[in-house]
Structures are given as structure tokens and as C-alpha cells.
Amino acid sequence: MRTLTCVPNWEARAAAKRASTLDKIPAEWNLSPASLSKARNQRDLTGPFIQQFLNGDEIFILSKEATDIVDDIKHGKLSAVQVTTTFCKAAAIAHQINNCLHEVFFDKALERARELDAYYADKGTTIGPLHGLPISLKDQFHIKGVDTTMGYVGWIGSNLGIKDPNLSHQVESQITAELLSLGAVLFCKTSLPQTLLFGETKNNIIGQTLNPHNQNLSCGGSSGGEGALQALRGSVLGVGTDIGGSVRIPAAFNGIFSLKPTPERLSYRDVANTNPGQNTYRSAVGFLSTSLDGLELALRSVLSTQPWIRDPAVIPIPFRQEVVDEYRGRAGVDGIAKLPLKLGVLWTDRTVGPHPPIVRGLHEVVDSLRQAGHKVVDWEPPLQATAKRVHVSFLFADGAHDIHSHLDLSGEPLIPDLQEAFKLRQPMDLLKYQSLTLEGLEYEAAYSDYWNSTAERGDGQIVDAVIMPVAPHAAVIPGKYYHTAYTEVINLINYSSAVIPVTKADKSVDIVDESYQPLNPIDEQNWGAYDPEIYDGAPVGVQLVARKFEEEKILAIAGVVTAALRTYRDKA
Template structure:
């Protein structure tokens, strides 16, 4: 008798039920609370905190650096910290649908082991001792599914080479985090295919923006962004091949670091079309604070990842670079020595899509803050970003979506409606066309580098560039028309940090009725702006430096953030 395959809808429903069953009864919300959440515009702050006690709120309100310092000094235990986040994360999931995997029992066992180690030795295991860290659902954890949003991988690990490896594999960065004392406790939602600026799949549906449920949380590390916006985590690991850590950070009022791909290990990480490595995906971090990003980078690099992954370039953490840039400004971001200000470029528009009013106001605020603090700001007019977007997108789709369809075929699930056109099956591009695109990409990198060098006409080359992450704040679902603002940075393999700047304000960010769109897509984007709908949406920007300048751009981000805070206070 032939066994009929289980329909994908039933498998997805069973997975959702299994995830909910892992939430302790005491942490489950009443139907009335769930109904209230659906009608609540903003789920952050007071709304999510109503389900926590004062001590739990105190713990989750602290930043990563403060948390590990508190545990190191004996003021907090790893168990108390882990319990607070293990309670907040499922509450966040119940009201915002942001988790794929829950393994709180494993996390609490780990926290108890760390506390026992501390009690016995009087020292911490590593710089992340006791810190709960969330993972995008691309990273393998032993004993836990990695579906990457595909129904066909439920009960296993996407990317394993043999069924015997199911639940036995561990990504290199997972191993590194554990060696540093981190507590891993959940995996977050992402979009089907990964290559989408929103977060939606056939397993859990859609993840919306906790600050404004009219809007998207971004993608592809969207579940990370949503979880952190609700303080269910202060530090998470994501990936970025077209903006996938920067977009969720900007849309959710967070910080993110996208390194040059070869700075951190991608070994043993599930991915879409993993054979496309001309423009690699980068492992990056999202966090509720800038200091957490520095802590994460410094900690992971201290494990010398290049010794286990030959793709990683052997560059240790460079504290001296951070110190040199920090020495240029005081705690308010103000220039200390008049001969050593920062010189920052500013890209107001890429010439294809003009940003919405909240983004333009955010850029103006940053520029005014920097000038008030004594730094130099110059307009940035590089080679056309549209060229980079065309080349980069061609590589992302080079295999004709065969990898995506191989994963869909495991369950019979369809593409989600948003992706049915862009990921329909087609022949892969020919080798000679692939090689020609590679040459185009290299030529674009050279042209961009030459332009950057040309800014040294006054003897001071631009240190970093301020630019939008997207032409809008956290976007209305289905209306993300243009990803070139982030994709160009992936084609260049530059280092970038996303920072929160402000929030959309319907009283200030008025529609400019006089604006004449540049093209049909620009018109679609402009027509999508509604100041009432966007009200309260986080506005984030990115700071971009060149290849392998992660420490430099982190230090500059700190100065920019301090100058912006000073400007807003005044």
C-alpha cells in the first residue's frame, strides 16, 4: 500500500502547534489578550511589558553589555536573565508571530551550567557569559530544526548532506557563541527564499512591525528585528546578502552590523543558492544597542574563526582603530581637535527613487547634528547605484530559481504570492553571461573606489557615507519596490552599520504634492506614502565604510549617534 504524502498545509499547521506547545502554560496569553494585540497599533513598551513583572522588565530593559557585566559582578545569575528573556520571547511570538524555533529547556539547562561554573571558579566562561542570543533560522543548533521557512525541511535541517545528519549539525558561529558563554534560546522568522524585504512564509504566515502593525518588520532577518523591538532579545545573529540585517534594524528602530562577508564564518549555515559566491551573504548582528554590536564582533573574532573556516580573512579585532576614531570626538559627538573632524558623505537619493519625507527628515537631522558638532559633511554623488542593483540582482537569480524550487518540491508547497513572479522557474543564465556580469561588477567596484578616492581633494578622504536603508520607513506590506539602497553595498562588499534616527510623524512629514516622480516605480513608491499610516514607523539610516572597515564604521556610528542625541536634546 502506497502511503500518501502529508499535505504541506497539515505539516505547517502541525509545526505551528508544536511551537506553541513548547511555551509553558504560565507564559501563554489569554484569548482576550491575543484579540487586544491584534487591534493594537504599537505592541512595544507598555503593551508587551504588561505581561511581565517589575524584575523581568528591569532585566530585559538592559543592554547586552550591562547584562554581561551584571552577571560577571555577581549581581545577576544567568538563570534569572535567561528566564526573563525566555518568558518575553514567547509573549512576543504570541502577539507578533516572530519565532520559528523554541528551545527554552535547553537554554535554561545551559544557564544553570554557567551559574555552576561561576560559583565553582569565581569567573565567567567568556565575554558573553549568560547572555541570551537569538538566531535567525539559518543557523544550525544541535537537536533543533532549521527549516529556513520551507515546509519540506520541518523535522530536519535545511542544507544537510545526508539524513543521518538531521539535528546533529552545528554552524561554526553557533559553536563560537557557545564557547564564549552565550545562551542560545530561540530561532527567528524569515521569508521564504530569504530574498525578500519582508518576512512571510507558508509555515507561520507573516511577521508584522511591532511599532506599527500597519507595516512590515522587514526582511530577511525580520523575526530578529521584531523580537528585539519587543525586547525579547538584545542581541541576535542574522545574515545579509541584499540588506537583510540592515532593513529589519532600520524598520524596527535597532542597530545592525553588516561586515564584509569574509570577516565572520558562514561555515555550516543554511542558505539560498549556496553555490553563488561571487557576491556572498554576510553573517551580521542586530541589537538594541551599538555597544552590543561591538561586543559581539570583538567576542567572535577572539575565537580566531579563520583557523576553522578558510573563507574567513585572518583579521583580529582592531581596538586601536576604534580608539583612534573615538579620540576625534567627545561623549556628545563634538569634535575635540579642530584638525581631526570626521568627513562624511551624504547620499540624499540614488537618483532612481526619492525617499519619503520621514527619511529625508532623518537625513537632515543627522547632517545638521554633525555640522553642529563640528564635523564635515559633503554631498555624495557616486557611480549610478542602478548599475550595481542590476548586476547584483542578476547574481541572486542566476540559477533560475532551481535551488528554491528544489526545496519547495520536498513538500509541494507553493511560492508565496509575493514571490511567484520573481521566482518562477526558468533556465539558469549561461556561463559566458555569468562571467560578463562578473566583469561588470568588478568594473563597478573600481569606479566606486576611484570616486571615493577623489573626495580627498582637500587632503581628507571621506571617512564614511550616510545613506538611506530604504526609500521609506518601515514599509506597507507589498509596497517595497526598491532595494538598491542596500544591494549596492552588498555588491561592493563594504562594511555598514544601520542606526535608528527618529520616527515618522504625521504632523511633520507631510506629503509633498508638488513632487514629480522620476519614473513609474518612483511614482508607485511616492503614491504609497500616507502620513497617517506611517505615523510612528521607525526611521533608520546606514553608515557605510569600505571593505573590512568594521571597527572604523562602528566607531563612527558611535560618534554620529552621540551627535544626533545631543542635537535632539538641544
């Protein structure tokens, strides 16, 4: 008599969801088994590899940045249907070779594009600054009629319906509504890790999303699917969230740009979240894009809707063009200084030292800025290990009860990477919570005092922004992300941050420094994980940091830095 193996219900639900997503891809966009097998054995999926599945016209459209696309649609050079069809196809291929999507709704996107084209044909104008632009969403943002799983099996088939079954698929995040009002076309939701609180992208629904530039490595997290999709040009602008590095890590790991605003700058209303009652250190809505101009377009456009009117948590600060103009005017289009910027550089947080590719990337940025006539000074703020300890305490404050409430909906387990970190425990008591709150405020004040003190160092000029690593490594080997303080400190002090791509790891240049002496066991663990052969080709990015609510300033400075880098390379 044959013994039947019983598949747990959560596994069956996850498998059905995976199959459903693939079934929504039009048959003519399905890749052959041979192509899928080839992709699994391909180190780099970007550029020529994915382009073999696209025609010339599609590659041409996908090569355009967000601002070019909306401009071409506005002037009748492209239609919303042309653009949307192309990006849907690219996203479909990207998912088949890279496993980066949780949800596709291409039919809704194309219906929306047809409506936009009809409006343009009738009125001769667009309905807003994002008219016809496909925008991807991390799977935390609600769209009516579309699942939001946030990486939990128990959420499959719902859209905040777990709170009230009558609301299933009826809830819409405020920022989703804002994007639609501006003319955007929403077309897919990207993968994220179970719990959100993980620097890689892995869950029980779709498994793991790897790095398209180098499949030996992780795409980062928690907005990892966004980063991976954009690395494959399946999107040029997407929306993510960041509570510990979640838009910055995927941007750096995938060679794209991102903006993490101060949390109250954009609306988080009706966005799914982990442990949403913890708002001492709030998660921030941010953007990822293949260009800096895409980030600015997104910020400018969303702020034009005055989100603070509908969400009382948002501070009423319109987009400040005068700030952009002021900092852009500090240099020419080539990044050469007119009125020099003064930038700090954090070479190490004195807890875990960066790998050789990161050190080289920092030096390249610093050298390019100095050659362009800007000032760069060493940055040695209060020990960032303090900020990490305090910040992590708040992420674990509820004893993982919120996480387990979502796991219990289906009976799914924590993924192996998180089983120890998020095992159920007693919540933090109120007195400790309050004590840590005060410690966090003290750190924030000390960091601000240090920043202010930079005006006293010889030239009377305060530092405009700080350059620092996003992580102590390039796109990381899965399972070897040991230290997240480089991003977490910025969440604790709620500063604005932009990530720019700089270079790629090169095994012939980024050799192991045999003289390096680890500072502690974690540093030794991180250093021991560095392998030039495995990391070869991994994107290297840096984060640029300004103070609270200085999003326009940091975007303008990021533009100066990227221009200086281009000029530096042209002269090399």
C-alpha cells in the same frame, strides 16, 4: 453524504509545526484569548503594551543592554538563570502577539544557564565574554538537536538532514559553536521569509511577521523576526545574515542597530543559505542589537575565537582596538569634533527618491553632525541602479532551481509575493555570468575611484564614511517594497555598514510633498504608496557605510554620530 476537504500535506505539516512551537511555551506564559485579541487590534505592541505581561523585575532586566547584562552576571548581580528565564518569557510573549519565532528551545537554554551558574559558583569567574547572555538566531543557523527550516516546510523536522538523513539534527554552524564557547545562551530562532530573498518576512509555515511599532507595516526582511523580537525586547543581541540588506532593513524598520560586515570577516561555515553555490556576491553573517555596544561586544567576542582557523573562507583579521580608539578619539563623548570627521551624504540614488520621513531623518543626522563640528559633503557616486541590476542578476542566476528544490521537498508553493520573481527558468549561461562579473568589478573600481577623489575637493581629506537611506521609506506597507538598491549596492561592493535608529515617522510633520515629480514609473509607484497616517510611528534609520573590512571603523563612527544626535536633541 458529506464531502471531506482534503488538506494538502504541506499545510498539515506547517500547522503541526506552528502548534509544536506554541506547545513548547510554558503554560504560565500563555496569554489569554482576550489578550491575544487585544494585541491583534493594537497598533503599537512595544513598550507599555508588552510590559503589561511582565513584572517589575523582568522589565528591569529587559531594559538592560547586552554589555550591562554580561557585566552584572560577571559581578554576581544577576544569575544566568534569572536572565535567561526573563528573556525566554519575553520571547514567548513576543511570539504570541507578533508571530516572530520559528523555533523555541527554552528548556535547553535554561539547562545551559544552570550549567553556567554552577561554573561561576565553583570557579568564581565566567567562561567567556558572553557568559549568560541570551542570544537569538535567525533560522539559518544550525544548533544540534534543533530544527532549521529556513522558512521551508520541507525542512521541518531536520537540521541539514535533507542532504544526508544521518546528519539530521547533528550539524552545528561554526558561529553557533563559537558563541557557545564564549558563554552565550542560545534560546530561540527567529522568522524569515521563504527564499530569504525578500524585504519582508513571510512564509508558508508561520505566515507573516508584522512591525511591532506599527502593525500596519512590515518588520522587513530577511532577518525580520530578529528585528521584531528585539523591538519587543525579547532579545538584545541576535545573529542574522545579509545578501541584499537583510540585517540592515529589519534594523532600520524596527528601530534598532545592526552591523553588516564584509562577507569574509565572520564564518558562514555550515550555515543554511539560498543558492549557496553563488559566491560571487556572498551573503554575510551580521549582528542586530538594541545597542551599538552590543554589536561591538558580538564582533569583538567572535573574532577572539580566531574563526579563520576553522573556516578557510574567513580573512585572518583580529579585532582592531586601535582603529576603534582612533575614530572614537575624533570626537568627545558628546559627539563634538576634536579632529572632524568628513562624511558623505547620499540624499537620493537618483532612481527612487526617499519619502518625507527619510528625508527628515537624513537632515537631522546631517544637521547634528555639522553642529558638532564635523564636515558633511554631498555624495554622488556612480549610478546605483547599475549595481542593483548586476547584483540582482546573480541572485537569480540559477533560474530559481535551488529554491524549487526546497519547495519540492513538501510540495508547498511559492508565496504569492514571490510567484512571478522566482518562477522556474533557465539558469544564466556562463558567458553572461562572466560578463556580469566583470561589470560588477568595474562598478566596484569606479565606486572606489569616486571615494578616493573626495580627497581632492578643497580640504585634502578623504571621506571617512557615507550616510545614506536603508530604503526609500520607513518600515514599509506590506507588498509595497518596490526598490532595494539602497542596500544592494553595498553588497555588490562588499563594504561594511552599520544601521542606527534616528527618529519615527510623524504624520503632522512628514506631509506629502505635492510638488514632487517622480523620476520614473517605479519612483511614481513608491511615491504613490506614501500615506502619512499609515506610516505614522514607523521607525526611521540610516545606514553608515565604510569600505571593505572596516567594521571597527564604522562602529566607532556610528558611535560618534549617535552621540552627536543626542547632543543636538538636548540643545533643541
